[in-house]
Amino acid sequence: MDVIFSALSLAAIYGLVAIGVSLTWAALGMLNLAHGVAFAVGAYGGWLAADHLSDSAPVVLAGGVAGGALVGCAIYLLVVVPLYDRPNWETRHLIATLAISLVGANLLLELFGPSAKALPAVFGEGSVTIAGSVVTADKLGAIVSAAVVLGAVAVVLRRSRLGLGLRVLTQDSEGAALVGVSRNRMALGVLALSGGLAGLASVLLAQTFYANPDVGFVPLVKGLLVAVLGGLGSIPGAIVAALVMGVAEALTATYLGQEYVLMTLFVVLAVVLLVRPRGIAGLLEEARA
Amino acid sequence: MPRGILPRGTAFWSALFLLALYLPAVTDFGDAFLNTCVLFGVYAALNLMWALVMGTAGIYSFATLAIAGISGYGAGYAAIELSLPWPAMLAAGAIVGVVVGLLVALPALRLRGVYFALLTFGLVELARSFVVQSKPLGLAQGLYGAPTFAPESLSAVGSGMVRYYAALALVIVALIVYAALDRGRVGTLLRTARGSEPFARGLGIGVVRIRLVVIVVSSAMIGFTGACYLAFFGGISPTIFSFDTLLLLFAMMVVGGIGSARGVLLGTALLLFIDQQFLDAGALRLIAAGVVMLVVTLVTSDGLAGLPAQLRERRAATGSLPTQTEMIR
Numbered sequence: 321m322d323v324i325f326s327a328l329s330l331a332a333i334y335g336l337v338a339i340g341v342s343l344t345w346a347a348l349g350m351l352n353l354a355h356g357v358a359f360a361v362g363a364y365g366g367w368l369a370a371d372h373l374s375d376s377a378p379v380v381l382a383g384g385v386a387g388g389a390l391v392g393c394a395i396y397l398l399v400v401v402p403l404y405d406r407p408n409w410e411t412r413h414l415i416a417t418l419a420i421s422l423v424g425a426n427l428l429l430e431l432f433g434p435s436a437k438a439l440p441a442v443f444g445e446g447s448v449t450i451a452g453s454v455v456t457a458d459k460l461g462a463i464v465s466a467a468v469v470l471g472a473v474a475v476v477l478r479r480s481r482l483g484l485g486l487r488v489l490t491q492d493s494e495g496a497a498l499v500g501v502s503r504n505r506m507a508l509g510v511l512a513l514s515g516g517l518a519g520l521a522s523v524l525l526a527q528t529f530y531a532n533p534d535v536g537f538v539p540l541v542k543g544l545l546v547a548v549l550g551g552l553g554s555i556p557g558a559i560v561a562a563l564v565m566g567v568a569e570a571l572t573a574t575y576l577g578q579e580y581v582l583m584t585l586f587v588v589l590a591v592v593l594l595v596r597p598r599g600i601a602g603l604l605e606e607a608r609a
Numbered sequence: 610m611p612r613g614i615l616p617r618g619t620a621f622w623s624a625l626f627l628l629a630l631y632l633p634a635v636t637d638f639g640d641a642f643l644n645t646c647v648l649f650g651v652y653a654a655l656n657l658m659w660a661l662v663m664g665t666a667g668i669y670s671f672a673t674l675a676i677a678g679i680s681g682y683g684a685g686y687a688a689i690e691l692s693l694p695w696p697a698m699l700a701a702g703a704i705v706g707v708v709v710g711l712l713v714a715l716p717a718l719r720l721r722g723v724y725f726a727l728l729t730f731g732l733v734e735l736a737r738s739f740v741v742q743s744k745p746l747g748l749a750q751g752l753y754g755a756p757t758f759a760p761e762s763l764s765a766v767g768s769g770m771v772r773y774y775a776a777l778a779l780v781i782v783a784l785i786v787y788a789a790l791d792r793g794r795v796g797t798l799l800r801t802a803r804g805s806e807p808f809a810r811g812l813g814i815g816v817v818r819i820r821l822v823v824i825v826v827s828s829a830m831i832g833f834t835g836a837c838y839l840a841f842f843g844g845i846s847p848t849i850f851s852f853d854t855l856l857l858l859f860a861m862m863v864v865g866g867i868g869s870a871r872g873v874l875l876g877t878a879l880l881l882f883i884d885q886q887f888l889d890a891g892a893l894r895l896i897a898a899g900v901v902m903l904v905v906t907l908v909t910s911d912g913l914a915g916l917p918a919q920l921r922e923r924r925a926a927t928g929s930l931p932t933q934t935e936m937i938r
Contacts, residue, residue, distance in 0.1 A: 398907075
């Protein structure tokens, strides 16, 4: 039972991070390697909000989302505006986002110092017993709120005009322009949304990962793994992949040890990709090649 | 110099070679500067091979340092256990490189773009976790006691010279391998396949075979360079598998320009200089490296070495005759 709950809470966080990676890929053909910065800045946003405004849950969560979304906007201004549609976009966006991730992490180090900042427990200190195993309120809150947010995002993207525009853009960017879908506005929206989701994930996870300048690295790597496993550009794929990776990580950490986690995740990815080169759902949908 | 008699770039490369040859005679070598030169040799050799795979062939491989590290560890371990001399260690490095290269090449034939890139990232992480937990390979401290180029009987100045010229030779060998593949028939075929794979297949190019060739040849050279690293420094540590090292080398290759040998050398020199110059500056050093990367990427389309061509194109575009549609208007 314990394993199931830790698998679920990991899956919730990875889902929030991976959907951002996947959406950005779908809209722009861009692998956002600066996504970890959004996670880290989100954590600091939550900490600043708790420190200066109030440590009530909505304020801290809003601080995290705002911090992440701000990074998303910065990436839009620094990478998408100057580089999109220019020669070598495929390599240049990778380098530009890597550079932002390098500068971002070290800027945080300069500004806030290397020591970790503790965020308030958003869901209180209590715990509940479910089916014989003790679950902290924090873990349960993270699972529930991530599931709600992920569900909401999935529904909005399926039902709304925004989601429709996004699907048009994924299939044919020139066609999208012809029917009046603004790629720039879409890109800004998608990057801000992805950043906000990463910021939310970092506040939800703050009881495990304290806010520190390097906090974004591990979520970035795992988010990338999950997004690729699910098939880039596919939201259902990302959610299924998040569950698979969450279970794999929880089992490995319990039975083999924490140091083997990343190795196991890569092995899972390698096996799946060798059987299905476009990930779990990449072949089912009209995803970007 | 009359144009057309000698291959293009002869003057540039000869001047560079003479400069490198006589550099020790005109400057006062400190230990730090010598180490920087040797590091330059190793990084430049690795980056040239990486540029061959990523630039010429267009395969998104991040396995360069994994291959170098695994070959270095493998050859070093064999050399220490069997007390081999350094030439045998270098040969062992090249052999391990070929084997690892073949393993990397298998998924490359099936996976595309980012999917393959992520898998090669995985190889780096796999190698790192293995080495850090393996007692015979020295855990987190690394493997030391490998045979080196300079015999111990040599004076400090003498062994410094041996290391300097060995590094120069390494860069030259890497340049020859680069030129042979990039300028040769294989390079042309690879560029065709990079542009359009169906077109290349239609022409009857064995796309799989030439990609296999470039991966295996570059991996042999990368493995050789990995073993050279041990012969220079006497040991190797898990930092070679760290994400920061990978990022630094990638930045070097890309800032200079992935499409040409002089770009790769220029980028390697520039970022190595920043890296070594601001070694004590901590976070500021990495911020500086990141800003250089970002600015160069935003301004140039093909790195610093591609800048002249880019400017020429821009001038041609602004000063050219009006196009047909403009004339109709």
